Amino acid sequence: MDFYKNEPQTLLAVDCVILGFNGESLEILLVKRGIAPERNKWSLMGGFVHEDESPEKAASRVLKKLTNLEDLYMENCGIFGEPGREERRVVSIVYFALIDATQYRHILSEEYEAKWFPLDKHPKLIFDHEDMISTAKHTLRTKAALYPILFELLPEKFTIPQIASLYECVYNIDLDKRNFSRKLLSSGLLIKLNEKDKENSRKGAFFYRLNMDIYKEKIMSFLRYLPSWSVDES
Amino acid sequence: MDFYKNEPQTLLAVDCVILGFNGESLEILLVKRGIAPERNKWSLMGGFVHEDESPEKAASRVLKKLTNLEDLYMENCGIFGEPGREERRVVSIVYFALIDATQYRHILSEEYEAKWFPLDKHPKLIFDHEDMISTAKHTLRTKAALYPILFELLPEKFTIPQIASLYECVYNIDLDKRNFSRKLLSSGLLIKLNEKDKENSRKGAFFYRLNMDIYKEKIMSFLRYLPSWSVDES
DNA sequence: AAAATTAAGTGTTAATTTGACATTAATTTT
DNA sequence: AAAATTAATGTCAAATTAACACTTAATTTT
Numbered sequence: 196m197d198f199y200k201n202e203p204q205t206l207l208a209v210d211c212v213i214l215g216f217n218g219e220s221l222e223i224l225l226v227k228r229g230i231a232p233e234r235n236k237w238s239l240m241g242g243f244v245h246e247d248e249s250p251e252k253a254a255s256r257v258l259k260k261l262t263n264l265e266d267l268y269m270e271n272c273g274i275f276g277e278p279g280r281e282e283r284r285v286v287s288i289v290y291f292a293l294i295d296a297t298q299y300r301h302i303l304s305e306e307y308e309a310k311w312f313p314l315d316k317h318p319k320l321i322f323d324h325e326d327m328i329s330t331a332k333h334t335l336r337t338k339a340a341l342y343p344i345l346f347e348l349l350p351e352k353f354t355i356p357q358i359a360s361l362y363e364c365v366y367n368i369d370l371d372k373r374n375f376s377r378k379l380l381s382s383g384l385l386i387k388l389n390e391k392d393k394e395n396s397r398k399g400a401f402f403y404r405l406n407m408d409i410y411k412e413k414i415m416s417f418l419r420y421l422p423s424w425s426v427d428e429s
Numbered sequence: 430m431d432f433y434k435n436e437p438q439t440l441l442a443v444d445c446v447i448l449g450f451n452g453e454s455l456e457i458l459l460v461k462r463g464i465a466p467e468r469n470k471w472s473l474m475g476g477f478v479h480e481d482e483s484p485e486k487a488a489s490r491v492l493k494k495l496t497n498l499e500d501l502y503m504e505n506c507g508i509f510g511e512p513g514r515e516e517r518r519v520v521s522i523v524y525f526a527l528i529d530a531t532q533y534r535h536i537l538s539e540e541y542e543a544k545w546f547p548l549d550k551h552p553k554l555i556f557d558h559e560d561m562i563s564t565a566k567h568t569l570r571t572k573a574a575l576y577p578i579l580f581e582l583l584p585e586k587f588t589i590p591q592i593a594s595l596y597e598c599v600y601n602i603d604l605d606k607r608n609f610s611r612k613l614l615s616s617g618l619l620i621k622l623n624e625k626d627k628e629n630s631r632k633g634a635f636f637y638r639l640n641m642d643i644y645k646e647k648i649m650s651f652l653r654y655l656p657s658w659s660v661d662e663s
Numbered sequence: 664a665a666a667a668t669t670a671a672g673t674g675t676t677a678a679t680t681t682g683a684c685a686t687t688a689a690t691t692t693t
Numbered sequence: 694a695a696a697a698t699t700a701a702t703g704t705c706a707a708a709t710t711a712a713c714a715c716t717t718a719a720t721t722t723t
Contacts, residue, residue, distance in 0.1 A: 198466055198517050203480045204438035207520060232432055246437045249510040250520065274505060274522060276483040283432050286441060286484065288508060340575055356671075374711065376672070381709095396670045397720040590700075608682060610701075615680095625689095630699045632689045 205286050209254040210241035210324065212272070212291040212331035213262070215299055216348040218357060218395070220313055221364050223328065224294070225320070226261065227308040232282050233321040239328075240309070241287065254290040261304055268293040268347035272334035273327060280323050291331040293347035339365060343384060346405055354392045354400035355379065383409045439520055443488040444475035444558065446506070446525040446565035447496070449533055450582040452591065452629070454547055455598050457562065458528075459554070460495065461542040466516050467555040473562075474543070475521065488524040495543060497536045502527040502581035506568035507561060514557050525565040527581035573599060577618060580639055588626045588634035589613065617643045 213224035228238045240261050244253040251269070259265055269292045276286035303309050312318065314328075339345050345361050346353070355376045363370055379385065386406050391399035447458035462472045474495050478487040485503070493499055503526045510520035537543050546552065548562075573579050579595055580587070589610050597604055613619065620640050625633035 198464075199440055199477070199519070202440055202477045205441050205478065205480070206433055206436055207439050207441065230432075243433070243436045244439065244510070244520070246439070246518065247512050249512070250508050251510070271505075271508060274484050274508075276478070276485070278481050278483070284480065285433070286478070337572075337575060341571060354671090371711075371713090372670095373672075373674095373713085378710085391719095393719085398669075398671050398718045400671060588700090605682070605684090607684085607701080607703090612681085625700095627690085630689095631691045632698075632700050634700055 205284060207244040207250065208241055208285050208287040209244060209250055209257060210239040210275075210287050210289050210327055211254055211258055211261075211269075212239060212289065212328055213258070213294060214291060214314065214331070214335070214348065215294045215311060216296045216361055216364070218296065218360070220315075222296075222311045223314045223317055224261070224299075224309055224311050225317060226310075228321065229307070236321050237318045238321045239289075239324045240307075244288075250288045251290075254288070254292075258292055261307055261309060262294065262299065263304060264294065264298070268344060270334065270338065273330040275323055275327060277323075287327075289327045289330065291335060293344065295348065295350050297350040336365060343405075343410060346410075352388060352390070352392075352402040352404055354395075354402055355385075356395070356400050357392075439518060441478040441484065442475055442519050442521040443478060443484055443491060444473040444509075444521050444523050444561055445488055445492055445495075445503075446473060446523065446562055447492070447528060448525060448548065448565070448569070448582065449528045449545060450530045450595055450598070452530065452594070453598075454549075456530075456545045457548045457551055458495070458533075458543055458545050459551060460544075462555065463541070470555050471552045472555045473523075473558045474541075478522075484522045485524075488522070488526075492526055495538055495541055496528065496533065497538060498528065498532070502578060504568065504572065507564040509557055509561060511557075521561075523561045523564065525569060527578065529584050530582065531584045570599060577639075577644060580644075586622060586624070586626075586636040586638055588629075588636055589619075590629070590634050591626075 215222045215224065224240065225237045226240045228234055228236055240257055242253060242257040242260075244250050245256075248256070251271075254269060255265070255267075258267055258269070269290050271288060272291050273289040274286065275289060278284055280287075299311075314332075319325075320328075335344075345358070345365060348361060349357060356372065358379065359370050359372050359375050362368075362375070384406055385403040388402040388404060390402045392402055393399040449456045449458065458474065459471045460474045462468055462470055474491055476487060476491040476494075478484050479490075482490070485505075488503060489499070489501075492501055492503070503524050505522060506525050507523040508520065509523060512518055514521075533545075548566075553559075554562075569578075579592070579599060582595060583591060590606065592613065593604050593606050593609050596602075596609070618640055619637040622636040622638060624636045626636055627633040
């Protein structure tokens with residue numbers, strides 16, 4: 196049986212807001228668009244959803260094609276489907292992806308003309324891609340307020356000053372590093388390594404890595420208006 | 430010019446997880462499906478996205494058709510597009526909607542066979558609609574941990590015991606009402622009215638309403654790892 | 664080689680917030 | 694009028710936070 200015969204079909208695309216952190220500031224990976232319309236203009240990396248794949252899968256595929264990376268942290272952060280947002284009706288599902296800064300420099304596929312830009316100072320983009328970035332930023336902030344996802348932007352081994360400046364970037368604030376460090380350490384989320392990062396300071400800062408068990412536990416653990424104990428996560 | 434000529438098209442649908450609160454527990458509004466396949470089985474209210482509307486618009490339309498309510502609080506909470514989730518390939522965008530319990534009883538459209546069920550004890554649903562409810566619950570919890578959206582489930586005038594039991598429901602916990610009340614009042618979010626709810630207790634509890642200015646201010650104001658002051662929300 | 668410099672990391676303390684519990688207050692029912 | 698019920702306020706010790714000072718480990722300059 197063939198159902199829904201008279202229902203309208205639509206073009207379905209994904210667009211990726213690919214974010215990285217260079218230790219100083221957030222960056223976004225943009226590409227020069229390869230197809231018409233708006234060919235050769237800067238845009239988010241995107242693509243159409245194939246017939247045999249989910250949108251999420253499509254986003255992974257597109258990301259892999261550009262960066263050669265798999266299993267990136269990725270999350271849906273909006274759906275753009277206003278009629279008229281492109282010449283032809285296309286509903287676009289937007290994902291943001293977080294990439295570890297230290298790996299990405301050399302992995303870009305040759306196939307695309309791609310470039311990292313400062314997140315707050317990038318070229319004009321096609322269609323409503325600027326709005327997509329805005330919602331991605333917002334989702335990132337909301338999510339990172341509850342879940343320790345910003346670690347996805349850092350290498351496996353990172354220092355506390357690194358995390359601090361990452362949080363400062365994302366929320367556009369100044370942190371008291373001393374209090375921040377103490378708070379972070381008391382969470383039990385970090386495991387101290389016997390090794391220092393000498394790149395960024397004379398004294399050098401100890402490397403840490405994530406305690407994945409605690410990482411998973413921490414999810415949903417800081418709910419406002421609620422006592423912090425025992426939230427049933429079913 | 431006609432772009433994207435050779436790209437595949439797909440059926441795009443919306444499904445709505447409609448939640449209400451009856452003072453005691455959360456409820457979900459389900460409908461008996463009107464079309465094949467799976468006709469006459471219980472399901473989420475849904476519909477196809479028309480050619481001239483955005484998915485969000487489609488969800489509003491579908492919601493209005495069922496409840497006659499407009500401007501409901503509504504939020505995307507997932508995209509279900511695995512090939513094989515239905516007989517035919519359909520990508521479904523899921524929204525959850527929050528409805529004020531005191532209004533909804535008499536507004537249901539005659540056109541649909543719809544019924545409120547306890548959220549934790551509802552009939553089996555078609556396709557992957559159960560999963561949709563799970564993600565809706567999860568999104569609700571995450572969102573409500575940062576934003577005071579649960580008020581959307583209450584009437585304009587509400588009492589503190591009402592909010593407390595709502596939070597108890599959503600997070601499946603017991604609250605110390607005394608501490609909860611103190612915390613809530615100190616947020617400045619509530620404006621005390623000169624009127625009591627006598628329905629639910631002998632003494633009666635004072636009604637409050639939301640201070641919308643503070644409500645908007647509160648957004649993003651309780652960030653873990655960050656000092657609570659001055660988060661630039663641009 | 665000593666002194667200056669830089670940024671990391673640890674301490675200290677007062678103020679605030681939280682959690683646990685007790686009491687008082689307003690109303691209806693008996 | 695007493696009993697029952699639930700709202701609302703109060704108390705206090707413990708925990709957490711914010712603000713600030715100091716020490717430490719290394720490198721660079723003199």
